[in-house]
Amino acid sequence: MKTLPDNPDLGHLRRQAKDLLAGLRDADPQVTLADAQTSLAAQYGFRTWADLKAEVDRRQGQADVADPALARQIADRFGLGEVTGPMRSLARPDEMGRRWSLETDRGRWSPRTVDDVFPATDGAENTRFQEAAARAGVVLPAPVRSRSGASVESIEGNRWRVHEWRHSGPPLAAPVSATITYAVGGTLALLHGLRLPANGVCPWSSVPLWTVSWARLADTAAAKGAGWAAALAAAVPVLSELETVGQGAAVPEPVLCHNNLSPGNVRLGAGDCLIVTGWEHAAGLPPAWELCTALASWAVDPRGGVNAAGARALVDGYRARAGALPPLSVDSFRGAATGLLNYVAGQAGAALAAHGEQDERHADRTMRHLLTHLPSRTTYQRVLDAALTADETAPAGAARG
Template sequence: MKTLPDNPNLDHLRRQAKDLLTGLRDIRPDATLADAQASLAEQYGFRTWTDLKAEADRRRGHAEVADPALARRIAGRFGLGDVVGEMRSVSRPDEMGRRWLLQTGRGRWAPRTVDDVYPVTDGEDNARFQEAAARAGVTLPAPVRSVSGAVVEVIDGSQWRVYEWLRSGPPLAAPVSATVTGKVGDMLATLHGLRVPVDGTCPWSSVRLASSSWPELAEVAAAEGAGWAPVLAAAVPTLAELESVGNRAAPAAAVLCHNNVSPGNVRVGPDGRLILTGWEHADGLPPAWELAAALVSWAVIPAGGSTPRGRGLWPTVIGRGPAACHR
C-alpha cells in the first residue's frame, strides 16, 4: 500500500491520477479521471478520492523538523555546505529508516537513515553500482560520499546516507502506460547489461521465510473461524503447485540488481526521463528473478487483473542484447 508523504502535495496527487488514467485507458479505453482517482485512493488505503484529498489537506505542513545541530553535523560530515534552512522529514519511517530534505548554500540534498537495511551493507558496492548505472544512462539521485570518502556515516547513533535532490514528479502508480513500461524495460536491460559481479544471491529473495505450509495455514484460518478461510482452502492446491514452480530449476548466475524496481521507486523528471530511486536494497539476483518481480509490480493491476504482456516491459527487456540472460 502506498503511503502519503509527510507534507502531501495535492498537485502531485492530481498528477498521479492523470498518469494513472493514461495506464487505465490502455486497458479500458472508456476509463475516466474519476476511475483513476478512485483507484489511486484505494492504493493509498482510502475509500474515496474525497477521503484521500481530505487526509492530504489535514497532513499538509506537518513534516517534522530535525534538530538544527543534527542538520549541521550531517552537512559537515558529507561536505554539503552551510545549512540555510530547516531539515524536514519527507515521509514516515520505512523498513530502513527515514528520508529527509536538507537545503544548504550548495543546493538541496536528500539524507536518509539506513539503520535496518537487510542484508547489512556499508553501501560501498551499492554506491559503485549506482555510479556505474548513471554512467550507462540511468537517471538517479547521485549518492554523496562523506568528506572521508565513506558512503555511510554514523551520526548521533544512526547510520546516514545522502543523495543529491532531483526535481521530479510524484512516484508512479500502476497501471502505467505502455510508453512508461517500455522505458522501465530499458532501465532493467541497462542495469542487467552492466553484469556487475556479486558474491551470491540476496538471502531475502532466495530463502523462504515462512515456516508453515499452505495446508497448515488453511487449517489455522479455519480453526480461527476466519471468514476467508474457505477461499484459502479452495486455493491451497493451486498455491502449493505455484510454490513448487522452479524447485528443480538451476538459476542463472547472480549479478548486482536494483532489487526493487517498482512504481513507488520511479518518478518522472522535468524532461520526461524516468528517475530510479530506492537503491538501498541492491543485491545479487539472477536477472530473470528481478524481471519477474518487475512484471508483477508493473503489469498487475492493484485492484485485480493484469495488463497484456506487461504492456511493453517484457518484450523490451528480452529484446535487447545486454538482457539476453532473460531468454
C-alpha cells in the first residue's frame, strides 16, 4: 500500500492521478480521471477519492520536527553547511527508518535513518553503485559522503545517510504509461550493463525469512483479534502458491542491481526524465529476476489487471539499450515472489505489534490492502506473455513460462 507523506500535498495527488490515467488508458481508452482518482485512492488504502482528500486535510501540518541539535550534528558530520530551518519528517517510519528534509545555506538535503537495512551494509558499495549509475546517465539524488568519506554515520543512536534534494513530481503509481515503462526498461538495462560484481543473490529475494506457516500466522492474528485476520486466512492459498515460484530452477549469475525499482521510487523531473530514488536496498540479483520484478511492479495494476502495452514497452526499452533480453520464464519471478512474501510476513509482524490508535489504524489498512491485492503465478504468466507477445522481436533465448 502506498503511504501518504507526513504533510501531504493535494496537488501532488492530482498529478499522480493524471499520470496514472495515462497508464490506465493504455488498456482502456474510456477510463476517466475520476476512475484514476478512485484507483489511486485505493492504492493509498481508501475507498474513495473524497476519503483520501479528507485524510490529506486531516494530516496537514503534522510533520515532526527534529531536535535542532541533531540537525546541526548531521549538517556538520556530512559537511552540508549552516542549518537555516527546522529539519522536518517527510513520512512515517518505514522498514529501514525515516526520511527527513533539511535546509542549509548550501541548499536542501534529504537525510534518512537506515537502522534496519537488510542485508546490513555500511553503504559504501551502495554509494559507489549510485555514483557509477549517475556517471552512466541515470538521474538520481546524489549520495553525500560525510567529511570522513563514509556513506553512513552513527549520530544520536541512529545510522544516517544523506542525499541531495532533487526537485521532482510525486512518486509514480502503477499501471504506468508505455512511454514511461519504455524508459524504465532502458534504465534497468543500463544498470545491468554496468556489470558491477555482487556478493551473491540478495537473501531478501531468494531466502524465505518467515518462520511459521501462513495458516498458523492467520490463526495467531485471529487469536489477537486483528481485523485483517480473515483476509490473511483467505489469502493462504495464494501465499502458499507463491512459495513455489522458481523453486528448483537454476539461479542465473547475479550483478549489483537497484533491487527496488518500483513506481514508488521513481519520479518525473524536468522534461519528464526519470529520477530514480530508493537505492538503499541495492544488492545482487540475476538481471532476469529484476526485469521480471519490474514487469510485476510497473505493468500490473493493484487489481491484477495487466497493462499489455506497458509490459511490451518495458522489455522493448530494455532490449533497445542492452541489445537482447536475458532468458525469461515464470521462474524468473522468483525474486519478486520471495521478496513479496518476506514483506507480507514482516508487515504482519509489525501489525501484530502495533500500539496506539494511529499506528493500529495504519497497520489494519496496510494489511487489508496488501492481502487483497496479491499477485499469483497466473498474474506473472499473464504479464510475461504480454511482454513477449511480439515473437518477431523477442530474442531466441527468451523462453515463455
